[in-house]
Amino acid sequence: MIDIDGLTRRYGDTTVVDTVTLQVQQGELLALVGGSGAGKTTLLKMINRLIEPTAGCVRLDGEDTRSVEPHTLRRRIGYVFQGVGLFPHWTVAENVAVPLTLEGWPATRIRQRVDEVLELVELPGHIRERRPAELSGGQQQRVGVARALAASPRVMLLDEPFGALDPVTRDRLQQSLLDLKQRLGLTAILVTHDMTEALLLADRLGVMRGGRLVQVGSPADLLRAPADVGVAALFDTPRRQVRVLDMRLGGLA
Amino acid sequence: MSEQLRLLPGLLTAHLQLTLAALLAGALLSIPLGVLVRRVPRIEGPLLAGVGAIQTIPALALLAGMVPLLAALGLPGIGALPAFLGLTLYSLLPMLRNTVTGLSGIDPAVIEAARGVGMTRAQRLRRVELPLALPTIVAGVRTSAVWTVGTATLSTPVGAPSLGNFIFSGLQTRNLAAVLVGCVSAAVLALTLDGLVLAVSRGHSERRPWLRRGGLVGLGVLAARALWPLLASATTPSR
Numbered sequence: 001m002i003d004i005d006g007l008t009r010r011y012g013d014t015t016v017v018d019t020v021t022l023q024v025q026q027g028e029l030l031a032l033v034g035g036s037g038a039g040k041t042t043l044l045k046m047i048n049r050l051i052e053p054t055a056g057c058v059r060l061d062g063e064d065t066r067s068v069e070p071h072t073l074r075r076r077i078g079y080v081f082q083g084v085g086l087f088p089h090w091t092v093a094e095n096v097a098v099p100l101t102l103e104g105w106p107a108t109r110i111r112q113r114v115d116e117v118l119e120l121v122e123l124p125g126h127i128r129e130r131r132p133a134e135l136s137g138g139q140q141q142r143v144g145v146a147r148a149l150a151a152s153p154r155v156m157l158l159d160e161p162f163g164a165l166d167p168v169t170r171d172r173l174q175q176s177l178l179d180l181k182q183r184l185g186l187t188a189i190l191v192t193h194d195m196t197e198a199l200l201l202a203d204r205l206g207v208m209r210g211g212r213l214v215q216v217g218s219p220a221d222l223l224r225a226p227a228d229v230g231v232a233a234l235f236d237t238p239r240r241q242v243r244v245l246d247m248r249l250g251g252l253a
Numbered sequence: 254m255s256e257q258l259r260l261l262p263g264l265l266t267a268h269l270q271l272t273l274a275a276l277l278a279g280a281l282l283s284i285p286l287g288v289l290v291r292r293v294p295r296i297e298g299p300l301l302a303g304v305g306a307i308q309t310i311p312a313l314a315l316l317a318g319m320v321p322l323l324a325a326l327g328l329p330g331i332g333a334l335p336a337f338l339g340l341t342l343y344s345l346l347p348m349l350r351n352t353v354t355g356l357s358g359i360d361p362a363v364i365e366a367a368r369g370v371g372m373t374r375a376q377r378l379r380r381v382e383l384p385l386a387l388p389t390i391v392a393g394v395r396t397s398a399v400w401t402v403g404t405a406t407l408s409t410p411v412g413a414p415s416l417g418n419f420i421f422s423g424l425q426t427r428n429l430a431a432v433l434v435g436c437v438s439a440a441v442l443a444l445t446l447d448g449l450v451l452a453v454s455r456g457h458s459e460r461r462p463w464l465r466r467g468g469l470v471g472l473g474v475l476a477a478r479a480l481w482p483l484l485a486s487a488t489t490p491s492r
Contacts, residue, residue: 050369075371085366089384089458098370147370 001026001187002047002155006056009042016042018211019056024204027185030216031192031202033234038208040191041082044157047189048077060155075099078148078156082191083164084140086132092118092143093128099151117146122176138169145177149184156188162197174200196238207231257419257434265438267414269479272405272446275337276398279344284390287352288378301350308346312404315339316411336408336415343404344397351393355386391454395447402443406435416442446475 002024009017017039024030032040045051047058049070058065065073086095093114100110118125121142132140141161148156161177162170178201180186192198198205199219207214207222207230215227226232283304290297307315319335328334359382367377383390406417419435422428449471456465 048369050365071368071371071373071376073371074369079369081362081366081369083362085362085369087363087366087381089381098372102371102376 001028001061002189003059003062004043004047004056005059007043007046007053007058008055009039009046009051010054015211017046017053020208020211020213021056022206022213022216024187024189026187027181028203029181029186029188029190029201030204030206031190031198032206032208033192033195033198034208034214036193037210039211040193040208041159043208044159044189044191047155047157048074048079050074050079075102075151076153076155078151078153080141080144080148080156080158080161082160084132084137084144086140086143086147088132091129091131092123092135095132095143096146096150098147103151113150114146117149120149120180121146136169137165138173141165141173142176145173145180149180154187156186158188158190160191160193163192163194170197177201195234196241199238207234257431260418261434261438264414264416264418265442266478266482268402268405268416268439268442269475270483271333271336271340271408271413271415272398272401272442273476273479275340275405276344276394276401278337278341279397279401280348280394282341283345283349284352287349287356287390288383290353291356291382297353301353304345304349307342312339312343313407313410315343316404316407320411331412333408333413335411336405336413339411340401340405340408344401347396347400348390348393351389351396352386355389355393356382358389359385388454388458391450395450398446398450399443402439402446406439445471449475 002022004020004022007017007020008015020039020043022030032043034040042051046053047065049065060076087098090098093111096114096117097110100113105113114128115125118128123139123142123146127135127139132143135143144161148158158177162173165173174197181188190198190201202219204216204218205222206216207227209230215222215231217225222231223235226235286300290300310318316336316339319339320330322330323335323338324330363381363385364377367381372380405415406420408415409417409421416435416439419431419438423431423433423435449468452464452468453472454468456462456468
C-alpha cells in the first residue's frame with residue numbers, strides 16, 4: 001500500500017532522514033517512534049510531499065508520488081496535524097468540508113458527508129456552525145480527524161495528533177481512532193514520541209534515531225529481539241508504568 | 254454662509270471623485286504588491302523603503318511637485334491629474350505595509366494545513382491567506398482613506414476643485430465660515446468613509462450580513478454620488 005524506498009532528506013550538510021525503506025500494508029497502522037530530531041515528522045511529510053525528498057521515492061498502490069501534482073496527491077491522503085491546524089476563519093462544517101469543496105463536490109453531498117464524518121468522530125451535530133476557537137482541544141482534534149477522513153482517503157498520516165491533549169481526552173481519542181481504523185480499514189502512519197500510545201494503537205512500530213530507521217516490527221518482535229539497547233530501552237517507561245500501576249492497584253484493576 | 258452651502262454639493266462631489274479614484278488606484282496597486290512581496294521576499298526592503306520615502310515628502314509638496322513633472326512630460330500639469338497621481342502615491346504606504354504585515358502574521362501551521370489538505374497556491378491565497386489578513390489590510394485601507402480625504406483638500410492649489418476650495422479661499426478673504434465649512438465637511442467625509450469600510454469588514458468577518466450590506470450600500474451611495482455627474486455629462490448631448 002505505502003512503499004517507501006530509500007527516502008532521504010538533507011538540509012545542507014545535515015541528513016535529517018537517511019535512506020529509509022519501509023512498507024505499510026493495507027489496513028495496517030504503523031507508528032513511527034523515536035526522540036525529537038529523529039526525523040519522524042520529516043519522513044511523514046515526505047509521503048505527501050509537504051517536504052520534497054532529496055533522494056528516494058514513495059509509491060502508493062504502486063504509483064510513484066512524483067508522477068502526481070503535489071496538491072492532487074495531498075487531496076488523496078488524509079493528514080492530521082500536530083497542533084490541529086484548523087482554519088480559524090471557518091466553521092467546523094466548513095473546515096471538515098475543505099477536501100470536498102476543493103474537489104468540487106455539490107453542496108448537498110458535502111452537507112451529507114460532513115454529517116457522516118462528524119458522527120464518525122463522535123461530534124454532536126450542533127457544533128457544525130461553531131468556530132474552532134469555541135471548541136475544546138479534544139473537540140478540535142476530532143474535527144481535524146473528521147477533515148482528514150472527509151474525502152475517504154486510502155491513506156492517513158497522523159503527526160503527533162494527541163500530543164497536546166490531557167490524558168483522559170487522549171485516551172478517548174485513541175479509542176476512537178482504533179475504532180475508526182477497524183471500521184474503515186484505514187491504512188495509517190502515526191508519528192508519536194509516546195511509546196505507550198504507539199504500543200496501544202499500532203500493528204507495527206518503526207523506531208527512528210538520527211534520521212535512520214533502526215528497526216521495524218510488531219511490539220512483540222521488538223520486545224523479543226530488540227536491534228540494540230536503544231530499542232530495548234524504549235520499553236522501560238511503559239514497563240515501569242505497568243509495574244507501578246500493578247503494585248499500586250494490587251489486583252484491584 | 255448660504256453661499257458656502259450652495260457650493261457644498263458640487264465641491265463635495267469633486268472631492269469624493271478625487272478621493273475614491275485615488276484610493277481605488279492605490280489599493281489596486283498596493284495590495285497586489287503586498288502579495289507579491291510574500292512571494293519574492295527580497296523586494297520587500299527596497300519596495301517598502303521606496304513607498305515610505307514618498308510618505309516623507311510633505312503632502313502639499315508632493316501634489317505641487319506633480320505639476321512641473323507632468324508639464325515636463327507634456328501632460329496637463331494643472332487640474333485633476335496631478336492631484337490624482339499625488340494622492341494615489343500618498344495612499345500606498347498604509348495599504349502596502351498592512352498587506353505585508355497581515356500576510357506575514359498568519360500562523361505558519363495554518364498555511365501548512367492549507368498545503369496539507371491539497372490547496373494550490375492560488376487557492377491558499379484566496380481562501381486562507383487573504384481572508385485571514387483581511388482585518389489588517391482593511392485597517393490599512395481605513396488609514397489610507399482618512400489620509401486621502403484630508404490630503405485631497407490640498408488639491409485646490411494644483412487646480413483640482415475640492416473641499417479645499419472653502420479653506421483656501423476662506424483664508425484669503427478672511428471668511429472664517431467658509432474655512433469652517435471646508436474643515437468640518439472634510440472631517441465628516443473622512444469619518445463616514447472610515448465607518449463604512451469598517452462596517453463592511455466587521456460585517457464580513459463577524460458574519461453579520463446586515464452590517465456588511467449597510468456598509469456596502471453606504472459606499473455604493475458615495476460611489477454613485479461621485480460617478481453620477483460623469484455619467485450624466487456623458488449621456489446628455491453637449492449643448
